Amino acid sequence: MNAIASERKVHVPLGERAYDILIGPGLIARAGAEIASRLKGRKAAIVTDEHVAPLYLDVLVQSLEAAGIASATLVLPAGEKTKSFEHLMTVCDKVLEARIERNDYVIALGGGVIGDLTGFAAGIVRRGVRFVQVPTSLLSQVDSSVGGKTGINSRHGKNLIGVFHQPDLVLADTDVLNSLSAREFRAGYAEVAKYGLIDKPDFFAWLEANWQAVFAGGAARIEAIATSCQAKADVVVADERETGQRALLNLGHTFGHALEAATAYDSARLVHGEGVSIGMVLAHEFSARMNLASPDDARRVETHLKAVGLPTRMAEIPGALPPADVLMDAIAQDKKVKGGKLTFILTRGIGQSFVADDVPASEVLSFLKEKHPQ
Amino acid sequence: MNAIASERKVHVPLGERAYDILIGPGLIARAGAEIASRLKGRKAAIVTDEHVAPLYLDVLVQSLEAAGIASATLVLPAGEKTKSFEHLMTVCDKVLEARIERNDYVIALGGGVIGDLTGFAAGIVRRGVRFVQVPTSLLSQVDSSVGGKTGINSRHGKNLIGVFHQPDLVLADTDVLNSLSAREFRAGYAEVAKYGLIDKPDFFAWLEANWQAVFAGGAARIEAIATSCQAKADVVVADERETGQRALLNLGHTFGHALEAATAYDSARLVHGEGVSIGMVLAHEFSARMNLASPDDARRVETHLKAVGLPTRMAEIPGALPPADVLMDAIAQDKKVKGGKLTFILTRGIGQSFVADDVPASEVLSFLKEKHPQ
Structure with a gap:
């Protein structure tokens, strides 16, 4: 094991699709600064769900604003059913409405469902715009936010429709895990x-x-x-x-x-x-x-x-x-x-x-x- | 100019995404043999439109069958409105229903609308399955079937949602251009x-x-x-x-x-x-x-x-x-x-x-x- 640290960075060396995963406390409040120091765009569309929004959306929006990044927000229903064609269309529409261009960002604030759906939308709007993940469950921090798999479900099965679209940055705020239920934390721990x-x-x-x-x-x-x-x-x-x-x-x-x-x-x-x-x-x-x-x-x-x-x-x-x-x-x-x-x-x-x-x-x-x- | 030939092959050298474009008469009738000699899968989903289907769909299906390739078919309305989220969903569903796996093919039989829509579906089902284009207009033979751009329209503009997904083979049958209207042929000629x-x-x-x-x-x-x-x-x-x-x-x-x-x-x-x-x-x-x-x-x-x-x-x-x-x-x-x-x-x-x-x-x-x- 490496030395224990209060913040860690994991670099994912995928050539021109390389990106960093930052892991530590307070990252949502610092999101604007972390993004602005690494990426160029000054506009964002944030996608989240109705469970996460009341807890962290304002903090994220304000953090972006303080860094000069204007954001549009979209709050979707929580749960696996949100990984549908219908919601994919809603997200794409919101991203286009917010006039997100190739260098701006689509930000997923939530667990695996929000990450998979939002990453898919970021991968297909204008044939790919920048994507920042702010995973809020242990499962999404250690699994779905690494690797670039995105997707939605079909009546034929789960995750059958999607793209590979690597994020440009992942901010895994470990403080947010304190708001998970014990059962949810354990499930991520598996x-x-x-x-x-x-x-x-x-x-x-x-x-x-x-x-x-x-x-x-x-x-x-x-x-x-x-x-x-x-x-x-x-x-x-x-x-x-x-x-x-x-x-x-x-x-x-x-x-x-x-x-x-x-x-x-x-x-x-x-x-x-x-x-x-x-x-x-x-x-x-x-x-x-x-x-x-x-x-x-x-x-x-x-x-x-x-x-x-x-x-x-x-x-x-x-x-x-x-x-x-x-x-x-x-x-x-x-x-x-x-x-x-x-x-x-x-x-x-x-x-x-x-x-x-x-x-x-x-x-x-x-x-x-x-x-x-x- | 090169020497005039009765069939031409253009190789598109895109590394692991390299593919051939065959150009000549009678290619739809030979499609099965051309595909089977180059690619492995033995199942296909063909997407076409109501104008093209009566002219060429049977010939294509029979040609595939003769080469041991079973096909499912989907006939969509003709016209630009077909490049929609709704039809994208229909195509994805059809491809999954036909149990097309990564080595099988999705085949677009039609002009640019069918090619763009079907290529997009091929790019996202199972995060990408093989794609064969059979362009039936001059415009799609010289333009949209080369380059891997796929997509649909949004209320915010044309082609705003899509992916880059290169075809595995393009069969440009020059006989089919005889059924185009003079106006359509001229438009492609531009x-x-x-x-x-x-x-x-x-x-x-x-x-x-x-x-x-x-x-x-x-x-x-x-x-x-x-x-x-x-x-x-x-x-x-x-x-x-x-x-x-x-x-x-x-x-x-x-x-x-x-x-x-x-x-x-x-x-x-x-x-x-x-x-x-x-x-x-x-x-x-x-x-x-x-x-x-x-x-x-x-x-x-x-x-x-x-x-x-x-x-x-x-x-x-x-x-x-x-x-x-x-x-x-x-x-x-x-x-x-x-x-x-x-x-x-x-x-x-x-x-x-x-x-x-x-x-x-x-x-x-x-x-x-x-x-x-x-």
Whole structure:
């Protein structure tokens, strides 16, 4: 681990699309100064949602104004349903109405939904305008604000329509995480733990020892977020357009997505990070079943995720789940089955994940039937 | 000029986004074989419009089928209004419904409207799937099918929302141009002449001598289209994302767009190529007025465009035009005025166009008042 600091910067070296992620307290109040010192434009369109707006919109607008940046604002409904064509059109219209040109900015102030939707709009208005992310959830700070994936949902599935559009700057204000519910913070933490499990065993061990300090805030939290952003940035830089190793970021997500689909994306039952938590335990258990890893590793993962308060078992999801073969169908739809084989992120132990592209669908189904007998 | 051939291939060398443009007779009937020999996928979604579908859709579908490529089809209303968010959503939905994956194809069968809309959808479904263009108008064969610009219109203006998404293959079937109206063919021809006027004086002279053969069809037509595609490809390769010299392609378009806006994009009064024709004459006359070029060049341009039957004067547009200052407003909105100066494509003579970024708006207005007194 690096030395603990009160503010961290992660540079994402993507050539002419390179950008910085600043991580620390009070960044929303300093947003205007940080943007004005780095970028040229003097106009912004801010997109946020009705939950975030009352808390941070005024602070952001005033900070921009003090730096000589005029802003138009758009407040959308909160929730996954906002990632729709209809709202995409609303955002594009607002950005054009505000006469945002190529050097001005579109700013996303919110969690993953606002970031994905707004980034998509920034990627298509005038075939691409500058984009600044101010992620306000732990999940968006460590995941969706790094990597340039943007998008909306379709009736055919989540995130099926979008573009790659890298932000020009990400301001991850760690103070705002204090306003998250414990459940929301934990859900974001599942992704933090994921980076340890992919290829950073030392980071996972550090989290096991320091997770309470991460939850409490302060330097340990900044460190955990910076390490996560750096981990994702490393993967993205190696594989920007997701043709290979970027798939590692899906550790726990294949099972997780199937569980999200099985609960009809009802956040009262399961949120994304909780699905990932259960999914990571399942991925480690399945790897043990395939004789790739020790069952002890799966126990260790479960013990840690349980300690922070995350669900680790399908049985913890409120309400009935569909039978194993229906879950298997959801997995097959997500991943494509070729000749009875699936691509899956498996592991040889803590921090030793790998992309397996020849996992027999029949093995996955047997495993699911064991874990979730009717 | 190159040797005259019965089929031509123009390669657009854009690195990993490189592609070929095939130009010749009977290409729709051979589409399946041409696609299958170059690309891997075995599924296609074809988007076309109600004018083109009865003429060529069956031929294309059968050609694909014979090559082992299954296709879904979507027929949209013809006309500029189809470049809307609503139709974009329809196309994306159709492509997803057809389960088009990254290696399969979305095929645009039609003119510029269908190409721009469909290319946009191909650029955003699954963050980009393969795209094959089968342009059916002269304008789309020599202009919109080269360069990767895609997009839709907004109530704030034309083409304001879109992405850069290069096609994987362009099949320009020169037989289909026989079904265009004389007016439509001429409108496309304005863009052909434009390539000569930008930087190919020999090509312009060749067109002056051979335009009747180009209109008649056969080898001269193929040659003119190939030369145009190559000319546009050269500019695009030098400046894919339009940061500099690509602006040369806008020769005649600043005045032309203002005239299109002034006629409310009513194609009964003015179509795009006609606006470009008048605009190119105006650009040469304005260059002469600025003492950059000889007035003889403007006369020569006008003489040729008139000979092929294109309008060359604002007075030829049916119905009343707004006064010069309103046209000037439209130009200012299109181009942005910085400190009273505009960026304009001017010329020092036939085939000697250049980007001028310091043209006084006041000079343009005086010129327009002379050319279009109230």
